[in-house]
Amino acid sequence: MSHTLELTWHLIKRDFQLRYSGSSLGILWSLAAPISQLLILVFVFRRVIPLEIEHYPLFVFTALLPWNWFSASLGAAAFAFVSSRDLLRYPNFPPELIIVVNTMTNMLIFLLGLPILLGMALSQQLSISWLVVGIVPLLLLIQAVLTTGLGFLIATANVFYRDVAQITHIVLSLLFFLTPVFYHPRLDSAYGILFTINPMSAVIQNYRKVLLDGTAPDWPSLALAFTTSLVIFLFGYWIHQRYESDIIDAI
Amino acid sequence: MPIVLTAEKISKRFLRHRNPTTTVRESLTRLLTRQANPQPATWALQDVSFTVEQGRVFGIIGHNGAGKSTLLRLLCGVGRPTSGRIMREGRVSGILELGGGFNPELTGRQNLVTAGLLSGMRQERVRDQEESIIAFAELENVIDQPVRTYSTGMYLRLAFAAAIALEPAVLVLDEVLAVGDERFQRKCLDRIGALKSSGSTLIITSHNADQIQALCDEVLVLEEGRVVMQGDAKSAVSCYHDLMRQRSEVLAVRGGKDAAATRLTFSQGKRLGTEEVQITNLVIYDNQGRRTETVATGTAITVEVGFSITEPVKDMAFTLGIFSDLHVKCSEVTIASTHDFFGQMSDSGTIRCEFGPLPLLPGTYFLNVGFYPVDWSRAFDYHWQMHPLYITGYSATYHGVSGIVALNPRCSVKT
Numbered sequence: 001m002s003h004t005l006e007l008t009w010h011l012i013k014r015d016f017q018l019r020y021s022g023s024s025l026g027i028l029w030s031l032a033a034p035i036s037q038l039l040i041l042v043f044v045f046r047r048v049i050p051l052e053i054e055h056y057p058l059f060v061f062t063a064l065l066p067w068n069w070f071s072a073s074l075g076a077a078a079f080a081f082v083s084s085r086d087l088l089r090y091p092n093f094p095p096e097l098i099i100v101v102n103t104m105t106n107m108l109i110f111l112l113g114l115p116i117l118l119g120m121a122l123s124q125q126l127s128i129s130w131l132v133v134g135i136v137p138l139l140l141l142i143q144a145v146l147t148t149g150l151g152f153l154i155a156t157a158n159v160f161y162r163d164v165a166q167i168t169h170i171v172l173s174l175l176f177f178l179t180p181v182f183y184h185p186r187l188d189s190a191y192g193i194l195f196t197i198n199p200m201s202a203v204i205q206n207y208r209k210v211l212l213d214g215t216a217p218d219w220p221s222l223a224l225a226f227t228t229s230l231v232i233f234l235f236g237y238w239i240h241q242r243y244e245s246d247i248i249d250a251i
Numbered sequence: 252m253p254i255v256l257t258a259e260k261i262s263k264r265f266l267r268h269r270n271p272t273t274t275v276r277e278s279l280t281r282l283l284t285r286q287a288n289p290q291p292a293t294w295a296l297q298d299v300s301f302t303v304e305q306g307r308v309f310g311i312i313g314h315n316g317a318g319k320s321t322l323l324r325l326l327c328g329v330g331r332p333t334s335g336r337i338m339r340e341g342r343v344s345g346i347l348e349l350g351g352g353f354n355p356e357l358t359g360r361q362n363l364v365t366a367g368l369l370s371g372m373r374q375e376r377v378r379d380q381e382e383s384i385i386a387f388a389e390l391e392n393v394i395d396q397p398v399r400t401y402s403t404g405m406y407l408r409l410a411f412a413a414a415i416a417l418e419p420a421v422l423v424l425d426e427v428l429a430v431g432d433e434r435f436q437r438k439c440l441d442r443i444g445a446l447k448s449s450g451s452t453l454i455i456t457s458h459n460a461d462q463i464q465a466l467c468d469e470v471l472v473l474e475e476g477r478v479v480m481q482g483d484a485k486s487a488v489s490c491y492h493d494l495m496r497q498r499s500e501v502l503a504v505r506g507g508k509d510a511a512a513t514r515l516t517f518s519q520g521k522r523l524g525t526e527e528v529q530i531t532n533l534v535i536y537d538n539q540g541r542r543t544e545t546v547a548t549g550t551a552i553t554v555e556v557g558f559s560i561t562e563p564v565k566d567m568a569f570t571l572g573i574f575s576d577l578h579v580k581c582s583e584v585t586i587a588s589t590h591d592f593f594g595q596m597s598d599s600g601t602i603r604c605e606f607g608p609l610p611l612l613p614g615t616y617f618l619n620v621g622f623y624p625v626d627w628s629r630a631f632d633y634h635w636q637m638h639p640l641y642i643t644g645y646s647a648t649y650h651g652v653s654g655i656v657a658l659n660p661r662c663s664v665k666t
Contacts, residue, residue: 003373006368006373006374007368007369008366010365010368010374011365013414014354014357014361014365017357017361018354018356018357021356021357086352086353087369088329089329089347089352090329090352090366090369090370091327091328091329091344091345091370091423092327092328092329092342092343092370093329142365164361177528244331245330245331248330249265249328249330
């Protein structure tokens with residue numbers, strides 16, 4: 001087991017080496033995307049179309065970090081198998097590890113942004129409740145399960161149908177607007193169901209609850225998100241296992 | 252010796268998804284119009300069974316596309332057989348293909364650590380072994396450069412050094428011994444010997460039949476995805492040569508029509524001799540008197556050899572022979588003394604030899620021709636494999652017949 005951990009950790013480091021080797025800022029580039037998105041969203045929704053939301057930069061950044069983890073993972077998942085031909089040629093290498101490592105790498109980038117988020121919260125004189133320590137790992141787990149499950153589906157499908165990468169790209173950019181990243185959703189409205197069934201929406205809303213409001217999470221929405229994620233994970237894993245042998249042949 | 256690897260009736264079929272550019276649209280159209288899949292399934296391996304004992308060097312030979320690489324991949328656990336079972340005792344490690352296994356963007360050292368961990372070593376042990384692997388590969392200077400900057404030889408040295416350092420129970424080497432300079436090959440072969448005597452099992456493929464014969468205790472011959480034979484190296488290699496010859500005969504017959512168009516050049520074969528007498532040309536005529544290099548089995552040919560004597564030579568010997576492409580002498584005529592045979596020779600002229608109908612099976616042959624002093628002390632001029640003769644034929648006539656002589660035995664059974 002600990003060998004698997006060593007291998008996983010090594011592959012995560014390898015992922016970072018592949019991404020940032022040769023660039024002067026290295027890993028700091030991973031923070032460039034959420035910070036620039038933050039600046040543009042704050043400009044648009046404070047100056048151009050003002051939304052009356054308290055602590056708006058913090059409000060947006062709490063959502064941007066998990067969203068970027070989600071969308072970067074799935075975007076990369078499409079090419080995860082296709083670009084890992086070297087690993088898939090090793091005797092007995094488990095292909096599913098590639099997807100897990102992909103989720104983990106992007107989670108580390110998320111964790112890297114977390115101190116900035118906490119610093120922003122402190123600078124707004126918001127008190128950070130001890131709930132954070134208990135709830136954030138739970139939210140991480142839900143998102144990791146969801147992301148990995150979808151990763152299995154996308155990566156497996158893209159081996160056989162290269163259109164999947166394109167479709168994923170479009171769906172992710174649409175989903176950005178259907179997930180309450182830069183606005184407050186109205187759960188009681190006619191389209192509230194969109195936010196209720198979207199596990200990423202539940203995850204983001206609960207980050208806001210514990211970090212901004214300092215209140216307990218909304219347990220029913222978390223339970224639903226967790227169940228949905230788990231079902232997606234099991235389905236994704238099942239599909240992946242079914243086609244594993246074909247993946248290796250087709251790569 | 253205990254058995255470390257068993258293949259039980261394994262078959263491998265490559266399916267529809269082989270074409271990576273299949274799009275959703277194609278699949279949907281196919282589904283809606285109920286078309287059959289355009290790419291028929293191909294069997295890369297069929298019913299392959301064998302066992303490998305511990306400590307043996309097991310070779311697999313076959314021509315390109317016979318299924319060697321597919322078989323090795325399955326043995327390593329890269330992919331699963333469509334049917335049948337593979338049982339392994341202990342860890343299998345190997346170099347499956349040049350270019351696979353290492354990421355070109357990462358350095359040699361980074362790739363080495365990945366390789367070590369992926370073959371089941373702990374991080375600590377990889378660190379311990381790292382330097383000795385690099386030293387064996389002789390890559391101290393470039394180990395921290397990206398692998399994409401390596402030459403094929405460097406790449407192979409690293410792959411090989413990594414694979415053997417991991418002390419696998421079974422080491423699989425696909426076609427890799429053919430690369431690298433001779434000195435490094437020697438080093439690898441020594442290491443393979445050491446591995447073997449320490450109880451490791453090796454499975455190798457090679458195009459080089461001599462290498463297979465020198466290294467292997469046991470050899471499997473594959474043809475079109477099926478096992479032709481499994482046995483000792485010597486008989487397996489000769490079986491492989493037979494298969495190769497059959498294939499080249501088929502190819503020669505197919506290519507025979509165009510062969511006459513290719514001009515006879517002096518770039519092929521070898522010319523030896525002191526050239527007091529020179530062979531100026533060699534022309535083949537068929538039974539209609541047409542100049543050709545391609546005739547059908549059973550056609551009579553006439554060969555004319557032009558010569559020119561540049562130094563005062565009173566007498567000489569002459570040979571003209573038909574040889575198969577594997578240097579088997581089919582027939583050779585020797586004239587020990589042209590003076591006794593033809594009388595006084597003028598300074599230049601042509602020797603004409605009328606062969607009767609050639610009872611040769613389709614294939615590539617060579618006319619080797621030479622002039623020598625009568626004491627055979629040297630050659631004046633000898634043309635070796637410079638003049639090809641392509642024999643074509645109707646495969647139906649000689650179906651199932653191989654070899655050199657075109658015999659068509661009638662076989663029947665008496666009860």
